[in-house]
Amino acid sequence: MISINTYNAISQSGLSLIEDDLNYHLNGNGDPDGILVRSKNLHDYDFPASVKAIARAGAGVNNIPIDLCTEKGIVVFNTPGANANAVKELVLANLIASSRNLYSAVGWTNSLRDSEGDVPGVVEAKKKEFVGSEIKGKKLGVVGLGAIGVLVANDALALGMDVVAYDPFISVDAAWRLSQDVKRAHQIEEVWAECDFVTLHIPLTDKTASFVSEGAFGKMKKGMTILNFSRGELVEEDAMAAALESGIVRKYVTDFPNEKVLAMKNVVPVPHLGASTVESEENCAIMATKQLKTYLETGNIKHAVNLPDVELPYSGKMRVTVMHQNIPNMVGQIATVLSGYAVNIADMINRSKNTWAYTMIDLDQKLADDEQAEVKQKMKNITGVVSVRLI
Numbered sequence: 207m208i209s210i211n212t213y214n215a216i217s218q219s220g221l222s223l224i225e226d227d228l229n230y231h232l233n234g235n236g237d238p239d240g241i242l243v244r245s246k247n248l249h250d251y252d253f254p255a256s257v258k259a260i261a262r263a264g265a266g267v268n269n270i271p272i273d274l275c276t277e278k279g280i281v282v283f284n285t286p287g288a289n290a291n292a293v294k295e296l297v298l299a300n301l302i303a304s305s306r307n308l309y310s311a312v313g314w315t316n317s318l319r320d321s322e323g324d325v326p327g328v329v330e331a332k333k334k335e336f337v338g339s340e341i342k343g344k345k346l347g348v349v350g351l352g353a354i355g356v357l358v359a360n361d362a363l364a365l366g367m368d369v370v371a372y373d374p375f376i377s378v379d380a381a382w383r384l385s386q387d388v389k390r391a392h393q394i395e396e397v398w399a400e401c402d403f404v405t406l407h408i409p410l411t412d413k414t415a416s417f418v419s420e421g422a423f424g425k426m427k428k429g430m431t432i433l434n435f436s437r438g439e440l441v442e443e444d445a446m447a448a449a450l451e452s453g454i455v456r457k458y459v460t461d462f463p464n465e466k467v468l469a470m471k472n473v474v475p476v477p478h479l480g481a482s483t484v485e486s487e488e489n490c491a492i493m494a495t496k497q498l499k500t501y502l503e504t505g506n507i508k509h510a511v512n513l514p515d516v517e518l519p520y521s522g523k524m525r526v527t528v529m530h531q532n533i534p535n536m537v538g539q540i541a542t543v544l545s546g547y548a549v550n551i552a553d554m555i556n557r558s559k560n561t562w563a564y565t566m567i568d569l570d571q572k573l574a575d576d577e578q579a580e581v582k583q584k585m586k587n588i589t590g591v592v593s594v595r596l597i
């Protein structure tokens with residue numbers, strides 16, 4: 207029996223893939239083989255030794271201690287692109303809503319519910335206070351051209367905006383999907399200096415924390431609207447509060463409200479709704495569950511953030527998977543362990559991602575139970591190996 211525990215509300219479409227499979231147990235015990243999670247913070251989580259993989263049904267993995275997991279031999283997956291359309295639609299909605307003062311206008315109109323008197327007359331008299339601007343012809347800066355940023359940039363062009371984008375690490379795939387009419391910013395300063403709106407679509411990492419800092423506000427075109435559907439920590443809060451006070455920033459639309467943010471002037475707080483659509487929750491849950499099950503059943507890896515994609519057709523005979531540091535002579539040492547047994551290697555693959563690597567070896571016959579335990583122990587004893595599975 208393979209055991210999977212879930213955190214957060216995972217769409218039933220994904221859960222059914224586990225519940226309907228007789229080989230699986232869902233939320234059954236404290237020693238799961240796999241974890242399915244959305245935004246729950248796992249940084250203080252005490253990972254049981256049973257955990258082999260974590261699948262994040264979503265894009266951002268800053269809630270998971272990736273380095274610690276890797277050192278414990280845990281593969282961490284996410285679901286690239288599965289919720290990108292949901293975020294894009296909410297960004298576009300908020301570009302227009304913030305430009306047309308929609309939330310304050312609707313909030314004010316709702317406050318008339320209990321008033322007695324001539325609502326149409328009051329509305330006509332007041333509406334001049336909510337006059338907005340059109341986004342057509344305005345300049346939008348898109349920071350980060352991954353799954354979400356590319357969709358936002360292309361569709362903003364279709365809405366008549368002038369789009370300039372900054373991503374020094376853009377993938378070849380994303381570059382193919384990006385419209386040629388999106389202008390490239392070589393420096394982030396170009397985005398701060400020129401744009402009426404800036405939307406952030408970068409991951410939160412040690413390098414991007416406080417990406418929008420006091421220095422950035424000093425270079426901004428006055429009256430800019432900033433949309434943050436990425437992560438709150440990308441923006442330095444005290445500096446943002448000052449920029450909103452001084453009018454450098456006209457509005458700050460954020461999917462990540464907290465007490466400090468709610469106290470700021472001209473904030474549009476959204477309760478982390480970027481990926482909250484039925485479609486996106488289904489996409490993420492199905493993709494995350496399938497990736498997790500594939501790994502647990504076959505050792506094949508797709509869309510891990512700490513290991514490369516590694517795939518071989520699974521014969522069902524006997525597969526050895528080894529997660530290890532990307533250092534010399536690992537494959538040699540792993541193969542040497544097997545040379546002590548009467549088995550042939552039928553197929554083999556080794557791939558690396560930065561400082562970590564993964565080796566899969568298919569044997570043409572099953573090892574006896576006592577041999578399996580021995581092989582596992584001998585491989586675990588190799589310096590640099592963090593996990594060994596025999597499937």
Ligand SMILES: NC(=O)C1=CN([C@@H]2O[C@H](COP(=O)(O)OP(=O)(O)OC[C@H]3O[C@@H](n4cnc5c(N)ncnc54)[C@H](O)[C@@H]3O)[C@@H](O)[C@H]2O)C=CC1
Binds near residue numbers: 374377481
């Ligand atoms: N509000 C919500 O519910 C959601 C929020 N997100 C957030 O949005 C982020 C982006 O999501 P995706 O587009 O799916 O990720 P992605 O991985 O497809 O794209 C991220 C892009 O950012 C770029 N990038 C990284 N560092 C950069 C830097 N310093 N300057 C400029 N570009 C940089 C990368 O090259 C990459 O192209 C996620 O990491 C997550 O934090 C994602 C989905 C839902």
Ligand SMILES: O=C(O)CCC(=O)C(=O)O
Binds near residue numbers: 264478480482
């Ligand atoms: O699961 C969610 O609703 C949050 C989505 C998100 O923030 C992400 O995918 O990075």
